[in-house]
Amino acid sequence: MAKIAFILLCHKDPEAIIAQARRLTAVGDCMAIHFDARAPKADFARIRAALADNPNVTFARRRLRCGWGEWSLVAATLQAVEAALDAFPRATHFYMLSGDCMAIKSAEYAHACLDADDADHIESFDYFESDWIKTGFKEERLIYRHLFNERTQKGLFYASFEMQRRLGLTRAVPADLRVMVGSQWWCLRRRTLEAVLAFCRARPDVLRFFRTTWIPDETFFQTLVRHLVPGTEIRSRTLTFLIFSDYGMPVSFYDDHYDLLLSQDYLFARKISPEATNLKRRLGDLYASRGAEFRISNEGRRLYDFITGRGRVGRRFAPRFWETESTLGRDRELMIVVCKKWHVAKRLVARIRDETGLLAMEYLFDEDSAELPDLGGIQTSMEKRSRHRRALMRMLFEYHGTDRMVICLDTGNVDLLRDFHTDRSVTRILQVECAFSDAYLLGHARRVGLAGAQTPQETVDTLLPTIRADVHHEADTIRDAGFEHVHVMREGADPARNAAALSGFLSVPHETGREIAATENLFVD
Template sequence: MVQIAFILLTHKDPETVIRQAARLTAAGDCVSIHFDARANPADFQQIRDGLADNQQVTFARKRLKCGWGEWSLVAATLEAVKAAVEAFPDATHFYMLSGDCMQIKSAEYAHRFLESENCDYIESFDFFNSDWIKTGFKEERLIYRHWFNERTQKWWFYQSYEWQKRLGITRKVPADIEMMIGSQWWCLRRDSVEKILQFCKDRPEVLRFFATTWIPDETFFQTIARHVVPEREIRSRTLTFLMFTDYGMPVTFYNDHYDMLLAQDYLFARKISPEAKEMKARLGKLWGEQDMAFPISNEGRALFGFLTQKGREGHRFAPRFWETESTLGRDRVLYVVLCKKWHVAKRLVEQIRARTDLPAVNYLFNEQEELPPLGGIEKTLEKRNRHRRALLRMLLEYHRSDRLLICVDPSDFDLLRDLTSDKVETRILEIETEFSDEYLVGHAQRIGLAAHDSPSQIYERVLPTIRYDLRYESEKIRDAEFEHFWRIRETAQVQANAGPLAQFLKLDTDTAAEIAATDYLFSD
């Protein structure tokens, strides 16, 4: 039977700590608390007094002054872990938490989840070969010694680094240790924790090495767990849902994130805003719930990334220089069909192929549609987009034609700009379609913003944004005022669409009307 010993690292807000510990222990679990020695002594005494009668709570015997990026955070965790191992002999799992974390599942669900598989949950990626570190120091975290706090002793931190760098004073990672990196929010089985504690006793030189590395809370447990636990028993993930902004800052969750959080495939989440009183109250009741179902859609990160990008202009750092010297040719004609509903554009192209001799391909820059062999440039979407004018020239030559029709997604405005700036005559036809809520729901699922069983609140939040985004793409294209531009509409009569279609394709009106009259053209 699963019993969780929560390792709670905290430094503020004693009332929240008391409520958090009481809530977690009410379901039969345990809590071991390390309260930062830098904090107000009165706050710590308040916590001790508030939890004095709770036999399921213990405290780290030694309190340390903790600083961000320092070994002190790891040392404090070890102190709380030791206290938990000694105080709670029945604890089967040890779960790292902070005062900013809250449960997003019930205790019943969490116990069942941990019981379902005999493994540890800890992010553990290769330090040197993974891209877990996005910017800043990487190897420098390890090969130089860091005695000072980067935030409170910035000058000394960087000056000591520069001195070591100039003098060539470096060190090596312990020979038998494979450095790993990942989130500090882990959940380990008792046997794994005991092995780590024994490793600490047996290998003091390794602890001395980590004691002067930078941000060791992202490397110590992640590395030692891999050293003492078989790889097959480790799941390289955290059970605590957290996200970061473009600036590397943790995303804070508020009241309207409640349904989204419950739908994620995690047991806890951080950081919950102190102002999110309504959500904190709802989450507070959640741990003790019985027989509660949690449909998992797991769209949180994709949804956050999508919503935070809206309103931004995607400026590139530099033009696509590999195409600036090439051209499709002044005497050639490129026909571009723009449509968000790819199946509608493909049906139109199918009808054009049947009634004309115009060579046509579908969304060759958006999907891996099979193309004729062109020397390898057609093999991947990356290659196609990197050398798009070269690809189009080769397709024109393959078809022995001076004309070619392609389909383009309206979101690819840069591609349109590139093509219309070429010497080739670029003719554009936009197909304006209607977007029902049902279609937008399917679109959200296809692009990973939601799942089939996402809560209705997710769709209520994201559908207006998607609808606006599609409208914005169309408006942006119209505002560009391309020279050769026509539009047909789903809501227009056949004859109204036949005229623009005839002009776009340089066809007679009767043939254009036959194409426009395709009865299933706009069907979803």
């Protein structure tokens, strides 16, 4: 059965470290602690004294002064690994933790997971081909020597980098290594770490290289494990659940995240807020529990992206008054005229308004200038109208005191059509298909900025077939979407057929449909 030796790198909060060590070793697992030499000696003395009688806890032989992004973090990890390998000969797996990590599964569950898959769990993506590094230095981390800390010695860090760049003082990656990158929070088997230490003793050149790379804790173990272990025995993922913001900062978890954390397909989570005392208590009790069942939904990162995305586009947890409902109303009818030629649709809805008395509005989701009443600000921009599309339509129904409305949409607004079609209201669509001459398409290209008065004829000749294909593709997309209650009106079609389409679309007598279909110059450009 798996026996875990935790490799704990920490630098603060001695009471939390003591509690963490006691929780994780209470069920028979072990821990090797490296406490940053920058931290007060009194804090370290308190940790040692509190854990002195715990045979499942050991300490790195040397305390190193650690700095973010420096080799010192890797060196401290190696110190703790060596101590753990020596002190716990029965440990089968070695799991990297920080003081902000906590188990989100029981020990029973964690051991069963490790027993079920004889593999190393470490993110290990190709350094140059993957997009794991989102911003900042990439190749520069490796090909230049970084002798200063970017956070504490910013001036020297960038001056050294700039001097090397200007003088061309680059270096090569060790020829036999394929550099990999990934999270520093790994879980490795005993034989893997023994192979890593043996490699370090045999290859001082590799250690020299990584000592002056930037942020080596994201590349050192990731590269060596992939170099030393068959790919079939590596799971390129961390078992620690963590989320990074767009700014590269780890997201903290609080008391109300307990259920979310337990449902993630991970064994630990980072980072737990120091203020989340209730969460820490519940997670601490969980690790020693037996028979706990976990329903894995693994939606944590998607939820984070969704919630932050709402904030980014101005949506709030406490909705504005227009956001409290999300349907137009079960007994309402929304009739949508879909047409690429806006002037044709505007003529048509004007005639519909005259013949039927229906509320008929033009391209309110396509034109900023669409005439709308004051609806509390929701109507002020196309962005707001589209974002709160259902609320806008519901408010228009209520403002005008009607249950039937006609609007116009461009054929490119298939997403709006899909959204309205899924509402509980009745949605009908009239697809108006027009003929498109080259002259019209060229005018369209100029209106939308794809061409100008001085655009060469050769460019125009290339552009027009593409625009025509896009127009036809939009029409085909609507036809293929499987909408209900779709009626089609075509330029040049038999008047009786267009009249039937209008009659069905508007739920009016055939004679009324015929009058509307006979609108003079309806399709004239």
